[in-house]
Amino acid sequence: MMDVGRHPNIELLTYSEVEDIRGYVGNFTAHIRRKARYVDEDECTGCGDCAKECPVVVPDEFQMGLGSRKAIYIPFPQAVPSAYIVEDKECLGQNPIACGKCIEACEKNCISFDVQDEHLEINVGAIVVATGMDVYDPTALDEYGYRRFPNVVTSMEFERLVSTGGPLEGHLGRPGDLKQPRKIGFIQCVGSRTQNPEKGNPYCSNVCCMNTIKAAQYLKDNYPEIDISVFYMDLRAFGKGFEELLMRSKASGVRFIRGLPGDIEEVDDTGDLRVTVENTTAKRLEKHEFDMLVLAVGATPAMGTEPVRRLVSLSKSPSGFLKEAHSKLKPVDTPTKGVYIAGAAESPKDIRESVTQAGAASSKASILLNKSKFSIEAITSVLDEDICKKCGQCASVCPFAAITWEKKQLPKLISAACVGCGNCAAECRYGAIKMRHFSDQAVYAQIDAMLEENSANKIVAFACNWCSYAGADTAGVGRMAYPPNARIIRTMCSARVNPEFIWYAFKKGAPVVLISGCHYVDCHYIDANRSTVRRMDGLWDGLEKAGLRTDRLLLEWCSAAEGGRWQTIMKETEKKRQSVTSEEIDGTRTALEDAKIPRPRNPKASDENQDADFVCMRCGYSWKGNYRSNVERICPQCRSNSIRWLKKKKNK
Amino acid sequence: MIRDDLRIGVFVCDCGSNIAGMVDTEALREYAGTLPQVELSIRNKYTCADPGQQEIQKSIYEHNLNRVVVASCSPASYEPIFRQCIEGAGLNRYLLEMANIREHCSWVTDDKADATQKAKDIVNVAVARARWLYPQDEEKIPVTDAALVVGGGIAGIQAALDIADSGHKVYLVEKKPSIGGIMAQLDKVYPDIECSI
Numbered sequence: 137m138m139d140v141g142r143h144p145n146i147e148l149l150t151y152s153e154v155e156d157i158r159g160y161v162g163n164f165t166a167h168i169r170r171k172a173r174y175v176d177e178d179e180c181t182g183c184g185d186c187a188k189e190c191p192v193v194v195p196d197e198f199q200m201g202l203g204s205r206k207a208i209y210i211p212f213p214q215a216v217p218s219a220y221i222v223e224d225k226e227c228l229g230q231n232p233i234a235c236g237k238c239i240e241a242c243e244k245n246c247i248s249f250d251v252q253d254e255h256l257e258i259n260v261g262a263i264v265v266a267t268g269m270d271v272y273d274p275t276a277l278d279e280y281g282y283r284r285f286p287n288v289v290t291s292m293e294f295e296r297l298v299s300t301g302g303p304l305e306g307h308l309g310r311p312g313d314l315k316q317p318r319k320i321g322f323i324q325c326v327g328s329r330t331q332n333p334e335k336g337n338p339y340c341s342n343v344c345c346m347n348t349i350k351a352a353q354y355l356k357d358n359y360p361e362i363d364i365s366v367f368y369m370d371l372r373a374f375g376k377g378f379e380e381l382l383m384r385s386k387a388s389g390v391r392f393i394r395g396l397p398g399d400i401e402e403v404d405d406t407g408d409l410r411v412t413v414e415n416t417t418a419k420r421l422e423k424h425e426f427d428m429l430v431l432a433v434g435a436t437p438a439m440g441t442e443p444v445r446r447l448v449s450l451s452k453s454p455s456g457f458l459k460e461a462h463s464k465l466k467p468v469d470t471p472t473k474g475v476y477i478a479g480a481a482e483s484p485k486d487i488r489e490s491v492t493q494a495g496a497a498s499s500k501a502s503i504l505l506n507k508s509k510f511s512i513e514a515i516t517s518v519l520d521e522d523i524c525k526k527c528g529q530c531a532s533v534c535p536f537a538a539i540t541w542e543k544k545q546l547p548k549l550i551s552a553a554c555v556g557c558g559n560c561a562a563e564c565r566y567g568a569i570k571m572r573h574f575s576d577q578a579v580y581a582q583i584d585a586m587l588e589e590n591s592a593n594k595i596v597a598f599a600c601n602w603c604s605y606a607g608a609d610t611a612g613v614g615r616m617a618y619p620p621n622a623r624i625i626r627t628m629c630s631a632r633v634n635p636e637f638i639w640y641a642f643k644k645g646a647p648v649v650l651i652s653g654c655h656y657v658d659c660h661y662i663d664a665n666r667s668t669v670r671r672m673d674g675l676w677d678g679l680e681k682a683g684l685r686t687d688r689l690l691l692e693w694c695s696a697a698e699g700g701r702w703q704t705i706m707k708e709t710e711k712k713r714q715s716v717t718s719e720e721i722d723g724t725r726t727a728l729e730d731a732k733i734p735r736p737r738n739p740k741a742s743d744e745n746q747d748a749d750f751v752c753m754r755c756g757y758s759w760k761g762n763y764r765s766n767v768e769r770i771c772p773q774c775r776s777n778s779i780r781w782l783k784k785k786k787n788k
Numbered sequence: 789m790i791r792d793d794l795r796i797g798v799f800v801c802d803c804g805s806n807i808a809g810m811v812d813t814e815a816l817r818e819y820a821g822t823l824p825q826v827e828l829s830i831r832n833k834y835t836c837a838d839p840g841q842q843e844i845q846k847s848i849y850e851h852n853l854n855r856v857v858v859a860s861c862s863p864a865s866y867e868p869i870f871r872q873c874i875e876g877a878g879l880n881r882y883l884l885e886m887a888n889i890r891e892h893c894s895w896v897t898d899d900k901a902d903a904t905q906k907a908k909d910i911v912n913v914a915v916a917r918a919r920w921l922y923p924q925d926e927e928k929i930p931v932t933d934a935a936l937v938v939g940g941g942i943a944g945i946q947a948a949l950d951i952a953d954s955g956h957k958v959y960l961v962e963k964k965p966s967i968g969g970i971m972a973q974l975d976k977v978y979p980d981i982e983c984s985i
């Protein structure tokens with residue numbers, strides 16, 4: 137920590153917030169608000185004379201509220217920068233008449249209330265987001281009595297209680313009466329691994345098992361007489377040296393009981409706690425009494441992450457933590473070029489993992505910064521200004537804010553921010569947006585070529601570069617044979633597939649058209665594949681209107697790892713193709729001749745909330761739900777993603 | 789508009805027996821030669837090996853090729869290499885198209901006749917796309933030699949130190965009055981049960 141303060145290349149901006157970030161890879165401009173500390177950071181020696189005089193006493197957040205501090209304080213003794221700060225919301229008066237005792241006490245004259253927040257504008261080429269995690273607040277879990285019973289504490293509070301730098305200066309005592317506890321219980325998975333949203337989060341918080349084992353061992357090392365029990369669902373000790381530590385704590389006499397307590401009550405007025413638990417190993421209901429209980433609270437996405445996430449257009453994993461560009465191959469990259477992630481902001485993790493990831497992120501950032509120029513792959517979008525009708529629809533679908541638009545103006549395409557997904561080109565109904573290298577003409581030429589001969593035997597398949605095309609590669613590597621009928625057109629994203637391509641393929645005699653892309657949550661372009669889903673619904677509606685079979689158009693998600701899934705998709709799609717008769721193919725051309733190409737907008741919120749039918753185009757299964765109830769569009773019966781959402785027709 | 793001065797070269801790869809074991813690559817080479825605007829088609833045992841790449845470069849010079857189709861493996865494996873290869877012979881790197889007749893064809897098809905027919909189609913489609921490829925200039929944008937690290941927990945601290953040690957300017961922004969994050973609040977940490985700070 138100290139090294140950061142001293143490093144000549146690091147400008148440390150504490151008590152500061154990022155208010156705005158603009159720009160793109162290599163060229164970001166960030167606006168930082170440096171809040172007034174009222175104490176000169178460079179001059180303060182940390183002597184503490186000021187705090188002795190300050191009359192305001194408030195709970196100390198660093199001690200988790202278990203101790204107190206003054207309105208002028210140093211967050212903790214080893215703080216960097218090693219300087220006091222005035223919390224202006226707590227300070228009595230910002231002028232000497234109101235109070236000003238600290239000003240008088242400071243011999244070096246470091247304190248001044250005339251300073252104001254500073255606004256800095258900085259230019260950077262790369263950004264690392266390391267905004268960490270928050271700790272779960274168990275107040276809502278009524279059964280554990282946190283806040284009702286003083287001797288029920290969280291693991292974070294426990295850390296402060298045993299710390300020599302803590303409120304009790306290292307003498308172990310329980311908060312209720314400061315008596316040294318003789319029996320301590322730990323409860324695992326508090327706020328983690330639950331399917332009930334009122335009781336926490338579905339994911340495993342990753343650090344709490346080991347943290348409890350550590351705490352128990354620490355107690356055994358220093359207070360061998362204390363009796364310790366740990367209540368758990370299953371123990372996750374998977375890292376280097378973890379199993380060894382677990383074995384050591386078992387050998388030291390820590391008792392591990394499988395089962396999470398259902399109820400906790402206080403024993404009369406003693407402050408002791410009685411726990412009722414179903415011991416699932418012994419298969420019996422047990423009651424245990426403790427002097428103190430520690431809740432191993434889980435991690436939650438940090439509140440501080442959200443504003444930064446929005447500023448640099450990052451996506452979230454289903455858990456709410458930041459999503460990496462690729463779960464295996466790009467764990468510290470993000471879909472936004474020049475932005476990297478490190479630490480618990482990406483998922484709950486321990487120190488060792490955080491440090492490893494930080495090293496990876498910084499090396500990625502350094503690779504970029506070592507270059508004087510960054511070349512962007514020439515697959516970006518270009519506007520044909522003569523065709524553009526200035527509707528701005530393109531700007532509304534760009535996941536990367538690479539298109540800006542104002543009413544009645546031509547949209548501005550920022551090529552440095554563009555990653556070439558092609559969502560805008562597919563969205564523009566006038567054909568005003570061209571993709572460099574992945575042009576519309578090339579796609580039409582590919583369709584023509586694949587349907588030149590024997591078209592009735594062919595499946596026209598669009599595959600996105602990152603997942604489904606790569607999934608087909610994986611099928612190849614695994615020698616997973618499938619029928620030879622599909623011909624693939626590679627696009628960067630499934631959202632590149634313009635509805636016109638599909639109409640064109642059907643008119644040219646394609647019996648079946650398949651669109652494939654990354655799984656809904658894995659989209660390499662944040663959420664571009666939401667546009668794919670929306671367009672699919674429109675296309676199915678359009679086919680129906682034209683009197684054609686809707687199930688000739690299929691959608692499937694397939695990840696790069698899912699070779700087996702690709703094989704299944706190919707087999708199933710071939711079955712579909714065989715069900716299409718030559719009469720149907722012949723009739724398609726005329727049926728679509730005058731049919732309008734469907735270009736649906738996003739459903740309105742009122743429509744989204746309405747229950748409507750989902751129908752599987754693969755197997756015909758249907759069920760009811762609202763638009764949001766099945767975003768991934770998975771058929772519960774056959775796992776296909778060719779799920780059509782049938783919006784209720786308005787009653788005329 | 790398609791240019792009428794197109795001179796396309798198709799390079800069919802045997803990939804040892806990986807492709808040639810299931811696809812009649814000679815028939816494929818012949819077929820490729822019959823496609824409009826294909827100037828020449830050549831077959832190699834390993835197109836990606838040095839002799840194969842040299843043959844591509846030589847053909848570009850001798851036949852004045854202005855589009856290149858390599859019928860071999862997935863672009864995920866060798867597109868960057870073949871792009872470099874044609875660039876070395878003075879062609880713009882975007883004038884390359886790959887026909888994936890290995891992962892998407894020879895490796896997943898059981899029948900030689902089927903595989904050969906599919907490979908022909910794949911090459912036909914690739915040539916069709918190649919006709920619509922144009923030289924592209926990669927835009928080069930300047931890079932500001934500084935980094936912003938948001939969050940001063942252990943991850944942010946480590947990232948800032950590493951970037952700074954590689955010689956770059958770093959702004960480390962922390963919203964609290966001190967850096968340290970959660971780790972600063974921990975007393976002892978696993979796995980070694982030692983001090984956190």
Ligand SMILES: Cc1cc2nc3c(=O)[nH]c(=O)nc-3n(C[C@H](O)[C@H](O)[C@H](O)COP(=O)(O)OP(=O)(O)OC[C@H]3O[C@@H](n4cnc5c(N)ncnc54)[C@H](O)[C@@H]3O)c2cc1C
Pocket residue numbers: 152153154266267268269270271291292295343346347350438439440441443444478479480481485486487488490938939940941942943944961962963964967968969970971974976977978979
């Ligand atoms: C109770 C408990 C015990 C633990 N015990 C151990 C242990 O024994 N061993 C171990 O290896 N790990 C342990 N861990 C895990 C460890 O705390 C984490 O691995 C580590 O803190 C992650 O570091 P980080 O930098 O990613 O996030 P954090 O420590 O959360 O730091 C993030 C920082 O970013 C700042 N920030 C957030 N948003 C913004 C913003 N918008 N702008 C500016 N700054 C922002 C925050 O103020 C904070 O300082 C424990 C965790 C808990 C909760």
Ligand code: SF4
Pocket residue numbers: 324325326328329339340341342343344345346370371372432434
């Ligand atoms: S690490 Fe252990 S205590 Fe924490 S959520 Fe996972 S299983 Fe539960």
